[in-house]
Amino acid sequence: MRHSDVQAFRAKILHFTDRPDPTTGQGVEYFDDGVLLVEHGRIKALASAAAMAGQGFDLQQCRHSPEQLIMPGFIDSHIHYPQTAVIASYGEQLLDWLNHYTFPAEQQFADAEFAALAAQQFLNILLANGTTSALVYTSVFAQSTQAFFQQAEAYNLRMIAGKVMMDRHAPAALLDTAESSERECRALIEDWHNRGRLHYALTPRFAPTSTPQQLAVTGKLYRDYPGLYLQTHLSENRAEIAWVKSLFPEASDYLDVYDRFGLLGRRSVFGHGIHVREREIHRLAQTGSGIAFCPTSNLFLGSGLLDLARLESAGVAVSMATDVGGGTSFSLLRTLAEAYKVLQMQQQNLHPLTAFYMATLGNARALDLDTHLGNFAPGKEADFVVLDLGATPLQALRQASTRNLTEQLFALMTLGDEHNVARTYIMGKQVFRRASRKEDQQWTH
Template sequence: MPSEITALRASFFDFTGVVSRPEEIADRARYLEDGVLLLEAGRIVGLYAWDARPPLPDEVIDLRGRLIVPGFIDTHIHYPQTEMIGAYGEQLLEWLNHYTFPVESQYHCPDHAATMSEFFLQQLLANGTTSALVFGTVHPQSVDALFSAADAINMRMIAGKVMMDRHAPDALLETPEQSYADTRALIARWHGRGRLSYALTPRFAPTSSSALLEKVQQLRQEFPDVWLHTHLSENPQEVAWVKALFPERQGYLDVYHHHQLTGRRSLFAHCLHLDDREWQCLHETDSAIAFCPTSNLFLGSGLFNLKRSWEQGVKTGIGTDVGAGTTFNMLQTLGEAYKVGQLQQYRLSAAEAFYHATLGGACALDLHDHIGNFSAGKEADFVVIDPAVSPLQRLRLSHSKDIWEQLFMLMTLGDDRNIAQTWINGRAVWSRDAGCTQR
């Protein structure tokens, strides 16, 4: 039996191709004030201007007045930290000890992990996020629960269990051998199942002995198509600690590079305090960065140099970094990214911001052949945005002369109220009116 074509009429915005310089972004932008998107079997058939539409099915979903953009891609987030978001008063290392480790110790319980996985995915969908690169905890059951919940709605998800064997509470530590065995079993169980992928997830260098990193390296060699997800140079005290723990290495990044953990599908969160040699290494190895503005500001860690990432040719996506990050909402996160740029005399345009949150994030995750825009054949993940849900937004929208001002208004005044629907794999799985995931 032929599958059904779904047609949606609305305004549409995306980017038609990957760029290497910010000056190219606006030229790759595509805006259709009145367009129609055709879907079939979970994929994009095509995006057309309404006046140039092909033959359509009898029923067209009319969403005029709404703006449809590709689903937001969160390149760094911790699902177990959802329940401690907004924890007061610490910088990174103290924050881990006072808040993070106690919360993560609960995830040995499969029921707790399942409950929080469902809640976490609900938050992603309610905020228009359709793909994410996610930290679990050291417990395999934390990853089993998250992947099970994502698989139930056919959501594209990359995740992994934390790997760490020192400098954490005893209940959260494992031996390198145990970490290897548990991770290997998770890869066999989940990697490549549906739209799920696995990420090797050493928490960061301070909680990783050389013996553990050797096991991560072994897994990377055995499974070269998995991802590598960790932290790098988030906090000055952390950087100094790494230098003391690994005096034989040339710097923080060299701890990972020495173990062959840089490269395509390696994503390093934060990267606030890199030296010239580390920037060059990220470029030469085709590694990627997650820019996490809300958590960098919340923990007082520093300001990410987005201009430098362009100059060095390092792929960069946006991470909400919940729970140090203070919102699941990508619109609010982009607003904070703009302010980080302003503090460094870098003007983050709406075009560049939405690029990083969609196709740029897909590129950082090496998923740009699958998601990130409305090209024919791509997976049909997108978000329906109501551009004016408050009197203030309606007033500002009435004075917006083009799509760029409309997008900038959304990233400075927008929040979860603007998310009307979230579509996963060609199906509306979350609706603001319904207020819940639709299975």
């Protein structure tokens, strides 16, 4: 094996082989001094430095970062790329926030050049936050989806995205029709679904902005193309739920609106799901449909507190998501910190091992991507992040007093943010490096 064929990274290394059991440590693999070997963009091997040396591997070949932690890249299960510029917009709950901030911002994406620049900016921010894959909403304009996929392809990212479908109850400039959305989605699916590392998600924004005719089209497309994803919103806000009931009086509940059109399934991800009823929970579990937990958005928009234990005890797959721009940070670290607080308010606990599992292998499983990524199993794609545990003086001080891995991870997720991301790798290639204070940040592709 020539040296040039393999890249070697030596650092603290953490990944998950299964959902972790914090009591026994099952499902957790951690090396205080580990070596990760990457060959042609895929994981070749992972072991302790001592074991690698014992097998005759020359540790001098490694890029050695003894104070840093390598983990699989973070995965975000619900995020809106056209909303990047309206993050942290003041003073509204969901429906007013859409009308006052989101819809005006999304009208700009009718311009293809604007959309392309916005997509590049969005992906750069994701990579700077250590997020290497995401389930992404674009806008109603097909060219914005085209622009997103083109930029994602340039970075060789594994991304899932789709054109928003919206034919009523929005500004006229943002409306498509059932017929145009079918035509445009088919063209985008044919161009991009399963092209390289890219996947397509059917994306009716939410039930109030799609007519029954458009939801029927969505169901037809879902049946016509194997392996598609479906993303939309569910039971985020009580006023939204009442509106849905008035628009679809024949449906037994909000989820039933989607169910009637064949939109549930193991690649269906419903954002929020805060106020779902018992029947809806049972149906989500029965169909393998997932909920994206968006804690910063739920707090910021005053939507409510997700009862994670209730969903998971019923067998519903729950993934972790930022929901930018209703969400207030691209950082999965900050998102985990807010998730911990949301659950504390309900006398529930988010163990740090569980939290980091959710942001990596757990989200990969929820998005049906775990055959490709999510941990460092040999043969998987080498998307990973290198983290500084002590990125600030306060964090360095706190980390110095931690006694074990659990405490280190809890301090990281509670105090951490994008500044902890030192480098981000896609298929073994460095695509982001955080600069020193005297340098500019660097993205490369």
